Amino acid sequence: MSTPSPRAARAAAREEDAQPADGATRVRMRFLPEGAEVRVPSGTPVFDAASWNGIAIDSTCGGHGTCKKCKVRIVSGEVQVGPLDPRAFSTAELGDGWRLACRAHARGDLVIEVPPLQTRPKAALVGVGRHVILRPSVQKRHLVLEEPSLEDQRSDLQRVLDGIEDLEPHASVELLRTLGGTLRAANFDVTAVICDEELIDVEPGDTTARRFAIAFDLGTTTVVATLLDLDSGQPVAIRSMLNRQQPYGADVITRISATMMDERALAALIERAHETFAELTAEVCQEAGVAPHEVYEIVTCGNVTMMQIALGIDPEPLSMAPFVVATHAFPPARAADFGVAVHPRAPAFVFPSLGAYVGGDIVAGMLATGLTRDRRLRLFIDVGTNSEIALGSGERVLACAAPAGPAFEAAQIRCGMRAAEGAIEGVKIDGDDVSLEVIGDVEAVGMCGSGLVDAVAELVRSGLLDNSGRFIADEVAAETHPGLAPRLTKVGQERVFVLQWRGGGDPEASVYLSQRDVRELQFAKASIATGWQILLRDLGVQADEITQVLLAGSFGAYLTPLSAVRIGLVPKLALPRIVSAGNVAGEGAKIAALSLRERAEAHSIVREVEYVELSGRADFNDLFIDQLAFPA
Numbered sequence: 001m002s003t004p005s006p007r008a009a010r011a012a013a014r015e016e017d018a019q020p021a022d023g024a025t026r027v028r029m030r031f032l033p034e035g036a037e038v039r040v041p042s043g044t045p046v047f048d049a050a051s052w053n054g055i056a057i058d059s060t061c062g063g064h065g066t067c068k069k070c071k072v073r074i075v076s077g078e079v080q081v082g083p084l085d086p087r088a089f090s091t092a093e094l095g096d097g098w099r100l101a102c103r104a105h106a107r108g109d110l111v112i113e114v115p116p117l118q119t120r121p122k123a124a125l126v127g128v129g130r131h132v133i134l135r136p137s138v139q140k141r142h143l144v145l146e147e148p149s150l151e152d153q154r155s156d157l158q159r160v161l162d163g164i165e166d167l168e169p170h171a172s173v174e175l176l177r178t179l180g181g182t183l184r185a186a187n188f189d190v191t192a193v194i195c196d197e198e199l200i201d202v203e204p205g206d207t208t209a210r211r212f213a214i215a216f217d218l219g220t221t222t223v224v225a226t227l228l229d230l231d232s233g234q235p236v237a238i239r240s241m242l243n244r245q246q247p248y249g250a251d252v253i254t255r256i257s258a259t260m261m262d263e264r265a266l267a268a269l270i271e272r273a274h275e276t277f278a279e280l281t282a283e284v285c286q287e288a289g290v291a292p293h294e295v296y297e298i299v300t301c302g303n304v305t306m307m308q309i310a311l312g313i314d315p316e317p318l319s320m321a322p323f324v325v326a327t328h329a330f331p332p333a334r335a336a337d338f339g340v341a342v343h344p345r346a347p348a349f350v351f352p353s354l355g356a357y358v359g360g361d362i363v364a365g366m367l368a369t370g371l372t373r374d375r376r377l378r379l380f381i382d383v384g385t386n387s388e389i390a391l392g393s394g395e396r397v398l399a400c401a402a403p404a405g406p407a408f409e410a411a412q413i414r415c416g417m418r419a420a421e422g423a424i425e426g427v428k429i430d431g432d433d434v435s436l437e438v439i440g441d442v443e444a445v446g447m448c449g450s451g452l453v454d455a456v457a458e459l460v461r462s463g464l465l466d467n468s469g470r471f472i473a474d475e476v477a478a479e480t481h482p483g484l485a486p487r488l489t490k491v492g493q494e495r496v497f498v499l500q501w502r503g504g505g506d507p508e509a510s511v512y513l514s515q516r517d518v519r520e521l522q523f524a525k526a527s528i529a530t531g532w533q534i535l536l537r538d539l540g541v542q543a544d545e546i547t548q549v550l551l552a553g554s555f556g557a558y559l560t561p562l563s564a565v566r567i568g569l570v571p572k573l574a575l576p577r578i579v580s581a582g583n584v585a586g587e588g589a590k591i592a593a594l595s596l597r598e599r600a601e602a603h604s605i606v607r608e609v610e611y612v613e614l615s616g617r618a619d620f621n622d623l624f625i626d627q628l629a630f631p632a
Contacts, residue, residue: 046079050101058246075113077110079099084103132598140211191204191205200345200347212228214342217364239287252303252385281295301363365587368585383408383556389402427458432483457560468629468630491508526625526627534614551581558580561575
C-alpha cells in the first residue's frame with residue numbers, strides 16, 4: 001500500500017478541518033490543466049479550495065474580491081454570476097463560464113480551468129554594488145592527521161581541532177555522531193569545514209576547492225537566489241521566481257490579515273515560502289553542477305514581515321500601532337529553518353532590520369551602495385507596495401517607510417499585470433503616435449508598473465492629463481490632439497485612454513489607462529514624495545543638494561528616470577543624477593556572503609541610521625496633499 005505524499009496528507013488534513021460540524025454536503029472540484037481533484041464542503045469558494053490544496057490561482061488581494069485577477073473558467077457544473085463578475089468579464093466571457101474564483105461558491109461538482117500563473121516575472125537580478133575583500137565565513141582546511149595510538153589517545157575532535165592552527169571552532173553533537181567513522185574511512189586525510197566559529201563538517205579527502213553559499217533576496221513579489229563560489233567570490237548561477245505566497249495577497253498587510261482571519265494561513269504561508277526557497281535552491285545547484293551538501297551557508301535579506309513568516313514568527317503585531325517587530329537582530333539560525341535543503345548544518349545569516357517597515361533588504365541595499373560611508377548626500381528609494389526611503393551621507397542618515405499601496409505592482413490597476421510577457425513596460429507619445437514597449441515583443445495584453453508610470457508621465461507631458469490628474473474634456477482633446485482624441489473614451493461611466501486596441505476596437509476589451517488608475521498612481525507617488533520631503537526637512541537640507549538618487553528594487557530597475565521626475569516621484573534633478581540601482585538588496589546579500597567584515601558593517605548600519613516613523617506625524621497629511629498634483 002503506497003504512502004500518501006506530504007502535500008496530499010496536508011491537503012487531506014485541510015479538507016478534514018474544513019468539514020462543517022453539521023456534516024454539510026461535500027462537492028468535488030477538478031482543476032485543469034493539472035487534473036488535481038479535491039473534495040470540499042458545499043459553498044466553499046473556488047479560490048479557497050484551490051489555496052488549501054496548493055493550486056495556484058492568480059490574486060493580489062488575497063481573495064477579497066478587489067483585484068479581480070483570480071479569473072477561472074467553469075468547464076463543467078453551475079456557478080451563478082456574482083455581482084462582481086460583470087465588472088471583470090464581458091457578457092460573452094460570462095456566457096463562456098468565466099468567473100472570479102474568490103466569489104465562485106461551489107454548490108455542486110465542478111470542473112475548473114485555471115489559467116497558468118506567471119511564476120517567472122521580469123525581475124532585476126543584479127544591481128549597484130561594490131568590490132569587497134574576499135573573507136567569507138565558510139573556511140576549509142585540509143588536514144592529514146596522525147592516527148591514534150596508545151601513546152597518542154587524543155579524542156577524535158581534539159585531533160581535528162589541533163590540526164586547525166589558525167582557527168578555534170566549536171563542534172556540535174550532530175558532527176560528533178559521524179566524526180569517528182569519517183576519519184577512519186578516510187585514513188585521517190580529511191578537510192575541516194568551518195563556518196564562522198563552528199566546525200560544521202569533516203569531509204574525506206581534500207575538498208578545499210569546493211565551497212559555496214546562496215544569497216537570497218526574499219521579496220514580497222519576487223525571490224532571487226544567487227549561488228556563489230566562495231573560492232573565487234564569483235556568482236555561478238542566479239534564478240528568480242514569483243513568491244509562492246502570492247495567492248494570499250500582493251502586499252504584506254494582506255498576508256498578515258490572512259493569518260489573522262484564518263488560523264491555517266500562517267502555516268500555509270510558511271510552507272509556500274519554504275517551497276519557494278527550495279525550488280530556487282534546486283535550480284541554482286543544478287545549473288552550476290553543485291551538490292546541495294556543498295552549499296555551507298545561506299544569507300537572507302527581506303522585509304520584516306516576509307522574514308518573520310518564513311521563520312514561523314507570528315506577524316500580527318506588525319500590522320497595528322505601535323508596529324512592534326519580534327526582533328531586529330535574529331538569533332543564530334540554520335538554512336533548514338528556511339526549508340533550504342543544503343548542508344544539514346549550514347547556518348543562515350539573516351540581515352537585521354531598522355524598523356517594522358524598513359527591513360533587512362533595505363539594510364542590505366544601504367550596505368551595497370555604501371550609503372552610510374559616502375561623503376555625498378544621496379537619496380535611496382526602494383519603490384514598491386511599501387516603499388522604503390533613506391537620505392543622508394557618511395555624517396548622518398535618516399530612513400522611513402512610505403505606504404505607497406500596490407499601484408507600482410499594477411495590482412489594483414484595471415489592465416494591470418505583472419512584468420511578464422505581454423505587459424506594456426514603456427510608453428512614448430510622439431505627436432499623434434503612441435509607441436509601446438511590450439515584454440516579449442508580442443501584442444500587449446496588460447500593463448505593468450513601469451508602463452503605468454510611463455503612460456501617466458507621457459499623458460501629462462502631452463497635455464491629455466492636467467496637473468490635477470484629470471483627463472481633459474473630449475472637446476478640448478478633439479481640438480488639441482485630433483489624432484489621439486479617439487483613444488480618450490469611456491468604459492462604462494469611467495473615462496479611459498486606450499493604449500492598445502483589442503477586440504475589434506472595443507475599449508472594454510482593449511488595454512487602457514483609467515481615471516481611477518491615474519488616481520491610484522497619484523496616491524502612491526505622493527506617499528513616497530512626502531516621505532523624502534520629511535527626511536529633507538528633518539536633515540535640514542534642500543532637494544537640490546542631493547547629488548544622486550538611487551531607484552532600487554525590481555521596479556526601480558525598469559523605471560524611466562525622466563518619467564519619475566515628470567510625475568513627481570523623485571526630486572526634479574538633472575537626469576544623470578538619477579540612477580536605476582537594480583537589485584541592491586541582492587547585492588548586499590552577496591557582499592555579506594563574501595565578507596565577514598561587511599556583516600559587521602550591516603549591524604553598524606542598524607545602529608547608525610535613524611529611523612523616522614511617518615505615521616502620526618503632524619506634517620504628513622498637509623505634505624501629502626501638496627504632493628498629489630503632478631509637477632507643472
